[in-house]
Amino acid sequence: MTFTQLEVFVTLARAGSFSRAAALLGITQSAVSHAIRALERELGVPLFVRDRAVPELTPAGARLLARAHEIRTLHEALIQDAKDAQGLREGVLRIASFGSTSSLRILPDLLARFRQLHPGIEVYIDEEADDTVVRWLTERRVEIGFVVLPDERFETLPLVQDEFVVVLPEAHPLARKASVAPADLNDLPFVLPEAGCSDLIQAILDRAQARPRILYRFPQLLSILGFVERGLAVSVAARLALPDDAPGVVYRPLSPRAPRRVGLAVRDAAKLSPAARAFMQVARQMYGGRRQTAGRAPAVPVGTCAMPART
Numbered sequence: 001m002t003f004t005q006l007e008v009f010v011t012l013a014r015a016g017s018f019s020r021a022a023a024l025l026g027i028t029q030s031a032v033s034h035a036i037r038a039l040e041r042e043l044g045v046p047l048f049v050r051d052r053a054v055p056e057l058t059p060a061g062a063r064l065l066a067r068a069h070e071i072r073t074l075h076e077a078l079i080q081d082a083k084d085a086q087g088l089r090e091g092v093l094r095i096a097s098f099g100s101t102s103s104l105r106i107l108p109d110l111l112a113r114f115r116q117l118h119p120g121i122e123v124y125i126d127e128e129a130d131d132t133v134v135r136w137l138t139e140r141r142v143e144i145g146f147v148v149l150p151d152e153r154f155e156t157l158p159l160v161q162d163e164f165v166v167v168l169p170e171a172h173p174l175a176r177k178a179s180v181a182p183a184d185l186n187d188l189p190f191v192l193p194e195a196g197c198s199d200l201i202q203a204i205l206d207r208a209q210a211r212p213r214i215l216y217r218f219p220q221l222l223s224i225l226g227f228v229e230r231g232l233a234v235s236v237a238a239r240l241a242l243p244d245d246a247p248g249v250v251y252r253p254l255s256p257r258a259p260r261r262v263g264l265a266v267r268d269a270a271k272l273s274p275a276a277r278a279f280m281q282v283a284r285q286m287y288g289g290r291r292q293t294a295g296r297a298p299a300v301p302v303g304t305c306a307m308p309a310r311t
Helices: 001-013 018-025 031-045 059-085 100-117 130-138 196-208 221-229 274-287
Strands: 093-099 121-125 144-147 155-169 190-192 215-216 233-239 251-252 259-266
Touching: 001 018, 001 031, 001 059, 018 031, 093 130, 093 274, 100 121, 100 259, 100 274, 121 233, 121 274, 130 144, 144 233, 144 274, 155 196, 155 221, 155 274, 190 196, 196 233, 215 221, 221 233, 221 251, 221 274, 259 274
Parallel strands: 093 121, 093 144, 190 215, 190 233
Antiparallel strands: 144 259, 155 233, 155 251, 155 259
16 A cells, blocks of 8 residues: 555545545546555555445445544655755645634735745635534544634644624614614524534524524525525624625624633644644734634634625
């Protein structure tokens, strides 16, 4: 078994087709097939079910994938350690983000600073829902991930504090209030964000025994804002996930307040690659000792809700 074979295996599992895997790896489709067949012969088990349009992992393949992510991360760390000792400052870093709030609000400034200091490090970022980020961290598919704090499963670095707010049409009667209790939403048409925040929002409503009429479930922030602007519904979202100015829409804090903290997580800080250690150091320098809160327009606006602003 070689590192190259494992890289081909991981890429195929992610890409879902031999042709896409070949394109991502910059090799021929036959080379992908050859590497997988050689790996299966060595292990003595099939890794993919091939009699379907999309090759699917067998149970043995799924178990190998978890190990392969860990082996790849350790392999990259070994290479980086060797190059770091030579002063070459090269390497690969893999980060998991949970949506537009971390991907668009936090990461760009972090990456800009990181690239100034470490231009030789190649950074890969995958964006998925909160629970997938946690799984990727556990499987070592990524070294660093954005998580909601606290999370006792990982070593964490707090970055920002946010809060959930009520999203209202500007002409709505509740818009005249300084804050809105969850019970004020009873019987109102409601959009529940179908993304990383949905469980937390539902928990806020349940604790207050609030019963809005959940008529719509949207994963995309633009859809939610569009429905609210037209007076079709109200919603709840993380304040810093929302644009500072949304035409026809206003935000009001919940009463009582519903805070939420976001930070970076790693499995074991002592075992991070040089690239990951350097990235965490940049994050500490940029956010350490600076309490970023919702309710004001921060110099670098950030947010916490995994609601992609796609059309």
